[in-house]
Amino acid sequence: MFHTRVDLGRMGMLVGVAVAVVAVGLLGVLAGNAAAASTSGNRTQGYWEVTAAGDVYSFGSAPFYGSAGNLTLAQPIVAMAAVPGGGGYWLVGRDGGVFSYGVARYYGSVPGLPASSRPTAPVVDLVPSADGQGYWEVTAAGDVYSFGDAGFYGSAGNLTLSKPIVGMAVTPGGGGYWLVASDGGVFSYGDASYFGSVPGLPASQRPSAPVVGLVPNAGGQGYWEVTSAGDIYSFGSAPFYGSAGNLTLAQPIVSMAAVPGGGGYWLVARDGGVFSYGEASYYGSVPGLPASQRPSTPVVGFVPAKTTSTPTSTSTSTPTPAPTPTSTPLSIATTSLPNATAGQPYSFTLQAAGGTPPYSWTVTSGSLPAGLDLSSAGVISGTPSTSGSAAFTVQVTDSSTPNPQVASAGETVLVSSPAAPPLTITTSSLPGATAGSSYTATIDASGGTPPYSWSITSGSLPPGLSLSSDGIIAGTPTVQGNASFTAQVTDSSTPSAETASTTLSISVAAAPISRSANWSGYVVPSSASLVTEVSGEWTVPTLDCAATPNGIAGIWVGIGGDSSGVLLQTGVFPTCVDGEQQNVGWWEEYPSSRNHEANFADFPVSAGDVIEASVYETTTGAWQTRVNDLSTGLSGIMITGEGWGVYSDGSGSSFPEQGSTAGLSYSGGYTAEWIVEDPGTGTTTTPAPFADYGTVTFSDLTTSLPSWSLTSDEAVEMVQRSTVLSTPSPPSTHGFSVNYTG
Numbered sequence: 001m002f003h004t005r006v007d008l009g010r011m012g013m014l015v016g017v018a019v020a021v022v023a024v025g026l027l028g029v030l031a032g033n034a035a036a037a038s039t040s041g042n043r044t045q046g047y048w049e050v051t052a053a054g055d056v057y058s059f060g061s062a063p064f065y066g067s068a069g070n071l072t073l074a075q076p077i078v079a080m081a082a083v084p085g086g087g088g089y090w091l092v093g094r095d096g097g098v099f100s101y102g103v104a105r106y107y108g109s110v111p112g113l114p115a116s117s118r119p120t121a122p123v124v125d126l127v128p129s130a131d132g133q134g135y136w137e138v139t140a141a142g143d144v145y146s147f148g149d150a151g152f153y154g155s156a157g158n159l160t161l162s163k164p165i166v167g168m169a170v171t172p173g174g175g176g177y178w179l180v181a182s183d184g185g186v187f188s189y190g191d192a193s194y195f196g197s198v199p200g201l202p203a204s205q206r207p208s209a210p211v212v213g214l215v216p217n218a219g220g221q222g223y224w225e226v227t228s229a230g231d232i233y234s235f236g237s238a239p240f241y242g243s244a245g246n247l248t249l250a251q252p253i254v255s256m257a258a259v260p261g262g263g264g265y266w267l268v269a270r271d272g273g274v275f276s277y278g279e280a281s282y283y284g285s286v287p288g289l290p291a292s293q294r295p296s297t298p299v300v301g302f303v304p305a306k307t308t309s310t311p312t313s314t315s316t317s318t319p320t321p322a323p324t325p326t327s328t329p330l331s332i333a334t335t336s337l338p339n340a341t342a343g344q345p346y347s348f349t350l351q352a353a354g355g356t357p358p359y360s361w362t363v364t365s366g367s368l369p370a371g372l373d374l375s376s377a378g379v380i381s382g383t384p385s386t387s388g389s390a391a392f393t394v395q396v397t398d399s400s401t402p403n404p405q406v407a408s409a410g411e412t413v414l415v416s417s418p419a420a421p422p423l424t425i426t427t428s429s430l431p432g433a434t435a436g437s438s439y440t441a442t443i444d445a446s447g448g449t450p451p452y453s454w455s456i457t458s459g460s461l462p463p464g465l466s467l468s469s470d471g472i473i474a475g476t477p478t479v480q481g482n483a484s485f486t487a488q489v490t491d492s493s494t495p496s497a498e499t500a501s502t503t504l505s506i507s508v509a510a511a512p513i514s515r516s517a518n519w520s521g522y523v524v525p526s527s528a529s530l531v532t533e534v535s536g537e538w539t540v541p542t543l544d545c546a547a548t549p550n551g552i553a554g555i556w557v558g559i560g561g562d563s564s565g566v567l568l569q570t571g572v573f574p575t576c577v578d579g580e581q582q583n584v585g586w587w588e589e590y591p592s593s594r595n596h597e598a599n600f601a602d603f604p605v606s607a608g609d610v611i612e613a614s615v616y617e618t619t620t621g622a623w624q625t626r627v628n629d630l631s632t633g634l635s636g637i638m639i640t641g642e643g644w645g646v647y648s649d650g651s652g653s654s655f656p657e658q659g660s661t662a663g664l665s666y667s668g669g670y671t672a673e674w675i676v677e678d679p680g681t682g683t684t685t686t687p688a689p690f691a692d693y694g695t696v697t698f699s700d701l702t703t704s705l706p707s708w709s710l711t712s713d714e715a716v717e718m719v720q721r722s723t724v725l726s727t728p729s730p731p732s733t734h735g736f737s738v739n740y741t742g
Contacts, residue, residue: 048302049285050300054068056101067101080301080302082128084131089101090104092109092125104132121141123137125138134148136168141165144179150174156179163182172218180225197225197235207231209231212252212256215265223238229253241264251270264277264280283353287349331353333352333353334409335409337411337412350411355396423446424448425443443504450491451492459484462478462481479508482505485503513715515716515718516716518677518718522728523562530668531671533615535615536698538610550577551690552573553676554571554573554677558673561671570588585627622640639661646658678718678725692740692742
């Protein structure tokens with residue numbers, strides 16, 4: 001049951017206790033009464049600390065049974081629990097995975113449940129049943145999972161929580177349990193009684209730091225709540241023995257544990273620092289270990305190890321006052337200090353053992369590195385300004401009366417020079433490019449040790465661009481499209497160079513396309529030499545003669561049409577005549593006059609026929625046009641200075657003349673063309689109805705030009721009356737398509 005309110009009379013009593021705890025004058029009274037009422041049943045002579053990586057550290061006489069520090073964990077460790085009778089312990093991960101050591105048995109875990117039964121919230125604690133023959137796991141959402149003989153008494157999983165659950169505690173007899181949220185709200189189940197909670201305190205007494213745990217007292221008639229700032233709140237019959245709330249903590253408190261038989265408790269911080277109160281003894285802590293033995297991951301749990309001794313009976317009518325404890329010898333537990341880095345904040349808390357807390361610290365000889373100071377609470381903090389090694393002697397004085405104890409130890413802090421910042425690529429994106437236009441961009445990096453060297457480790461730059469070793473991308477992209485690649489930078493660090501990688505992309509836009517009233521396709525220019533050969537292949541399209549009953553669409557290859565003013569070309573003309581498609585093979589030298597253009601007779605062409613056309617200069621100096629219908633085996637030939645006609649493939653080089661080209665010559669041109677044309681009605685200013693031809697794909701393109709390739713800036717689209725009627729696709733390897741778009 002979750003109690004949002006308590007009886008006003010009971011609340012008044014609880015508030016009175018809380019106020020008394022805060023009052024400085026009553027602290028000794030409360031601690032004395034608590035000691036007088038305690039018994040010494042199960043006692044502890046040591047404890048364990050556990051880290052998020054599963055490392056277990058034993059202090060005092062706590063035995064070491066094993067750890068998960070050598071395992072690759074799917075999720076970090078979040079809690080530890082000891083077998084109630086001693087002899088072993090469990091660790092639990094954030095995913096609910098359970099690791100058992102010593103006599104601790106494995107009874108199941110959350111990851112072993114059916115997928116539909118597993119929680120979505122992380123597991124935050126594991127608590128054993130009273131006899132150690134089972135345990136519970138609890139999640140941040142308040143879901144409780146029972147394993148072994150652990151009874152299920154309820155959960156907060158069906159509630160809308162203000163804050164997540166951070167801990168769980170079982171009643172001494174094992175017949176119930178408490179859950180506690182980070183705002184201090186307490187949820188009690190089974191025979192667990194509700195004694196109050198932090199949210200029920202007056203607003204002025206509530207902590208600002210989150211609650212991190214709840215621990216019941218020995219009889220289960222009360223409990224403590226502890227915050228990350230070290231504040232302790234006592235409820236029910238739980239005595240107050242002290243808190244770390246008045247200390248400047250190097251790291252926040254993460255856990256609390258009570259002396260098994262009562263009479264005191266420990267707090268443990270994220271760095272493993274241990275704070276003991278009442279009869280809780282200090283046996284050491286992680287920060288007091290040699291630097292080489294300290295963990296790199298935070299401490300997440302603290303569990304006392306139980307030993308059995310004969311209980312001391314006390315009178316129920318007249319309590320026997322507890323004897324005044326005798327202080328153990330004061331000593332400095334810190335044997336070495338972590339290194340510092342110049343220019344970076346530093347904080348470390350010195351640890352003492354024995355004597356009577358609180359302690360007071362001073363430097364008695366030598367000096368701390370410039371920029372660091374030692375507080376009376378034992379915290380070395382600040383920002384060192386220069387590198388080097390500083391040796392000094394620290395002295396700790398306890399609060400023993402009438403004669404305080406004193407202990408001294410030599411310490412050293414090594415301040416290293418700041419390391420170079422990690423190598424990082426600072427360029428997150430690159431500017432776009434345009435096909436056919438020059439491009440330059442630089443990839444930048446920072447950190448590491450210059451100079452840098454750049455390379456491409458996967459993917460590729462757009463064709464036409466390259467990356468230099470100094471990070472400059474330059475060149476002229478040849479095709480439209482997007483290119484993604486991984487760039488890697490390597491610095492000059494020794495002995496091992498650093499590397500960093502990032503994925504970048506460059507988008508190449510199509511070159512501004514040329515426009516024509518009657519052409520669409522590609523025109524490849526030559527600035528150095530005459531074009532002496534051009535060829536290409538396509539399939540005769542089916543025209544939409546229903547839309548344009550008398551439309552036309554010429555398809556051809558040629559030389560010189562866009563450079564010399566004299567075009568030599570050949571191809572086919574699919575034509576709609578009164579709604580029916582007709583196709584003719586044809587050649588022309590343009591501008592033309594008599595005998596300078598002709599259609600081939602006896603050269604039937606059908607839609608779907610594969611056409612191969614070429615224009616080239618022969619070895620005799622004459623020029624020849626040739627249109628081969630690969631589907632019928634017929635070829636239409638024209639040779640300048642001789643004539644034109646048709647012959648079948650394999651019939652030889654002679655052909656029956658259909659006309660003479662005597663006196664016709666050609667001197668070549670500086671462009672090669674592959675075109676779909678609206679040939680017009682005698683002039684290019686009055687085009688004939690242009691038929692919808694669908695798509696024509698030119699392939700197997702050749703020219704006499706060395707090392708040539710199509711580029712987007714060589715494309716031409718047909719535009720009439722502001723309407724784009726026909727447009728070419730971006731080029732592929734020696735090919736492209738032309739699409740009707742009108």
